Amino acid sequence: MRYDRDPELANILSIQLEEANNIVRNAQSERLKTIFQEVWYKVDHGSVSANVHGERLEFDASLVMDVINKWIRNLRICQESAINKYYAIENPTSEDFTRKGRIEWDVYDLIIYYEELKSKVDSVEMEFANAVRYYRSPLRQSLTDMRIIYNSMKNVKGDFSGFENVSVYIHGIESTGDEFLESAMKAASAGDVIVYEDRDGNKEYYLVYFNQESKDIDFLERDELTPSELDTYKMGRLHIIYETEHENEHRQETSDDLAIKLTEMGLMGKSTLVDMFAHSYGGRRSFQFAIDYPDKVRSISTIGTPYDTNKLAKTANKLPWEWIGKLLKKEPSEYSNYLDFNLENKREDKGIDHSNAYTDLSTEPLHDDINSLRVANPEVYRKLDEMEITAVAGYRLIFKGSSYNPGIRETTSDDVVSIDSQQGNLLGSIIDIRLKYEVKGVGLLYKQGHNSETVAEDFIELIRNVNLEKMGVGNNYE
Amino acid sequence: MGARATVIFQFNKGLPSDISRGISQLENSFHIAFQQMVYFRKELDRHTGKAAFALRTKMDDDISFLSKSANSMLYFADVINSFVKSLKLVDEGIMACSVPLKTRAEQQYAFSPGRQESEIKLNAASLKDATKTFQTNLTNFQEILTHFNNLLEKMLGNTRFPWEDVSEVWHEAKQIIGVIMQEAIMRVNNLLNSAEEFFVELERLDNLIAFTIQHEK
Numbered sequence: 296m297r298y299d300r301d302p303e304l305a306n307i308l309s310i311q312l313e314e315a316n317n318i319v320r321n322a323q324s325e326r327l328k329t330i331f332q333e334v335w336y337k338v339d340h341g342s343v344s345a346n347v348h349g350e351r352l353e354f355d356a357s358l359v360m361d362v363i364n365k366w367i368r369n370l371r372i373c374q375e376s377a378i379n380k381y382y383a384i385e386n387p388t389s390e391d392f393t394r395k396g397r398i399e400w401d402v403y404d405l406i407i408y409y410e411e412l413k414s415k416v417d418s419v420e421m422e423f424a425n426a427v428r429y430y431r432s433p434l435r436q437s438l439t440d441m442r443i444i445y446n447s448m449k450n451v452k453g454d455f456s457g458f459e460n461v462s463v464y465i466h467g468i469e470s471t472g473d474e475f476l477e478s479a480m481k482a483a484s485a486g487d488v489i490v491y492e493d494r495d496g497n498k499e500y501y502l503v504y505f506n507q508e509s510k511d512i513d514f515l516e517r518d519e520l521t522p523s524e525l526d527t528y529k530m531g532r533l534h535i536i537y538e539t540e541h542e543n544e545h546r547q548e549t550s551d552d553l554a555i556k557l558t559e560m561g562l563m564g565k566s567t568l569v570d571m572f573a574h575s576y577g578g579r580r581s582f583q584f585a586i587d588y589p590d591k592v593r594s595i596s597t598i599g600t601p602y603d604t605n606k607l608a609k610t611a612n613k614l615p616w617e618w619i620g621k622l623l624k625k626e627p628s629e630y631s632n633y634l635d636f637n638l639e640n641k642r643e644d645k646g647i648d649h650s651n652a653y654t655d656l657s658t659e660p661l662h663d664d665i666n667s668l669r670v671a672n673p674e675v676y677r678k679l680d681e682m683e684i685t686a687v688a689g690y691r692l693i694f695k696g697s698s699y700n701p702g703i704r705e706t707t708s709d710d711v712v713s714i715d716s717q718q719g720n721l722l723g724s725i726i727d728i729r730l731k732y733e734v735k736g737v738g739l740l741y742k743q744g745h746n747s748e749t750v751a752e753d754f755i756e757l758i759r760n761v762n763l764e765k766m767g768v769g770n771n772y773e
Numbered sequence: 774m775g776a777r778a779t780v781i782f783q784f785n786k787g788l789p790s791d792i793s794r795g796i797s798q799l800e801n802s803f804h805i806a807f808q809q810m811v812y813f814r815k816e817l818d819r820h821t822g823k824a825a826f827a828l829r830t831k832m833d834d835d836i837s838f839l840s841k842s843a844n845s846m847l848y849f850a851d852v853i854n855s856f857v858k859s860l861k862l863v864d865e866g867i868m869a870c871s872v873p874l875k876t877r878a879e880q881q882y883a884f885s886p887g888r889q890e891s892e893i894k895l896n897a898a899s900l901k902d903a904t905k906t907f908q909t910n911l912t913n914f915q916e917i918l919t920h921f922n923n924l925l926e927k928m929l930g931n932t933r934f935p936w937e938d939v940s941e942v943w944h945e946a947k948q949i950i951g952v953i954m955q956e957a958i959m960r961v962n963n964l965l966n967s968a969e970e971f972f973v974e975l976e977r978l979d980n981l982i983a984f985t986i987q988h989e990k
Binding site: 323324325326329350351353354355356419420422423424426429430431433434436437438440441442448449586587636671672673674675 | 783846848852859865933946
């Protein structure tokens with residue numbers, strides 16, 4: 296202990312030492328004790344010696360930070376008080392001056408040590424958070440599974456229980472559900488219901504009916520649906536335009552969230568089957584949901600989906616996010632509190648380990664996951680194999696040749712994803728139907744063909760046909 | 774990049790060893806009991822008539838429920854076990870990446886009725902063996918299930934996770950888990966109570982078949 300420390304300051308430190316020991320004792324954490332001891336050695340006023348061999352570990356970083364901030368405030372008050380006292384003395388002596396200086400500089404050093412302690416607590420918090428982030432998704436999945444079992448046992452219904460045919464539309468990265476809303480509206484039939492909730496929580500509902508005057512499909516827009524309206528429309532198809540919570544979240548995060556959403560809506564019971572439509576990375580998200588809930592998914596139709604790894608995503612994943620974000624309006628570092636067990640499928644941003652769509656597209660071709668599934672659960676693999684899966688590749692027509700000998704050819708990609716990857720050729724017989732549709736666009740740097748795929752007429756026609764085919768031919772509302 | 778939430782968690786340090794032991798016991802006893810349930814269910818396929826149909830329907834329902842609930846409980850326990858072990862490793866200063874976890878797909882396959890059925894061979898000797906030990910195995914399973922339920926309650930009461938979206942549903946999750954476990958224990962109890970009747974019925978159906986065959990000769 297420092298012998299020359301001012302008694303008033305020493306008293307404050309004694310109280311703070313007791314509080315430090317209380318923090319460590321309450322937490323029962325070895326790590327916390329170690330960092331407190333490291334810093335307290337510099338404080339040079341006793342030692343942090345609380346016993347941490349108890350049964351229970353309890354860590355609350357915010358509480359610890361609050362206490363340290365309080366210490367810093369109290370030290371500053373002590374420092375200010377000492378300075379004010381000195382200047383209040385009419386004829387200060389050299390002893391008065393020495394005392395003021397001692398307190399002033401001691402507090403200055405102590406605050407530096409406490410800031411260091413806060414930084415160490417922060418690092419420990421980060422270590423804990425990174426170590427357990429892996430388990431958040433599995434935990435959410437198991438809670439959803441139990442919720443589904445419970446709902447089945449107790450016959451718990453949701454607002455949309457009773458809809459037997461559901462279409463779910465999933466967008467890709469850096470995107471929203473707006474375009475799929477447009478497509479779903481064109482593909483819907485009279486008697487259907489369309490639901491769109493954006494990531495800000497705004498909800499739109501559309502009841503689809505046959506307008507006798509215009510002899511065409513029309514829509515009644517609603518802010519909410521009444522039980523009687525829902526009852527009337529339950530024989531029709533429910534279209535859910537699903538917008539992910541985070542634009543660039545990993546497909547597992549989407550699958551977990553979608554399962555929770557459908558459970559809340561009352562759509563995870565045995566009588567409901569889901570047909571999925573997806574664009575770009577949305578296709579991987581759909582596949583993930585189908586792997587996780589194979590009994591729910593009847594079909595998947597994708598367009599522009601990179602089933603293999605993607606070079607553009609790999610490049611974006613490696614470049615500094617500030618540069619990419621500002622220049623290209625992309626966010627490869629977007630965080631959604633998900634971390635994959637595949638050590639390659641992650642990135643670190645500001646000390647936080649996490650996985651997202653960009654890390655997934657950079658490192659994991661989907662056929663790797665499917666091959667692992669074949670071993671881990673042959674029954675789910677078989678169900679996936681039996682599911683009707685259509686992979687559509689978008690391409691553009693470009694001019695080649697000269698003005699004397701003009702000609703056109705098809706591009707080998709949609710400017711972002713190769714045709715090979717879009718058609719999932721490496722997935723073999725898992726993909727049942729492989730198609731190619733021409734899409735509008737200019738090139739990679741401006742108006743990519745990839746971005747017009749969701750609203751391509753051919754794809755909308757495909758959606759319409761799948762929806763009708765899965766419900767039987769036609770419906771009773773036209 | 775997004776705001777970083779403060780990490781708050783709590784758990785009992787002795788939990789991993791308790792959970793590991795509980796999981797192991799439950800898996801072993803359930804494996805035996807489940808195999809026999811599926812076995813008897815398959816045996817019933819050889820029999821026709823209302824009684825056999827009723828028994829089959831009942832067993833299908835029980836097998837399906839017990840398979841799903843056991844898989845989800847075991848997976849849940851395994852996740853918490855790995856979560857707590859990871860925290861302990863960090864606390865001890867060991868910079869491990871993650872404690873491995875069986876995937877959900879693997880867990881679901883572990884006690885899949887289809888998988889069990891494909892591994893079963895019906896014959897007179899195996900039927901006799903299964904009949905002798907079914908009640909004992911079911912009783913054992915019921916005891917371990919009750920013990921596991923107590924372990925889960927202890928785990929749920931003393932564990933807190935650092936994620937708001939989990940914390941928000943935790944209270945409700947505890948109730949749901951409790952209800953599912955009670956249902957599982959009750960179904961095993963019912964199976965135990967009806968096991969005797971079941972064997973009598975099996976024997977009656979067997980005799981009926983033998984008589985019918987004899988009569989046709």
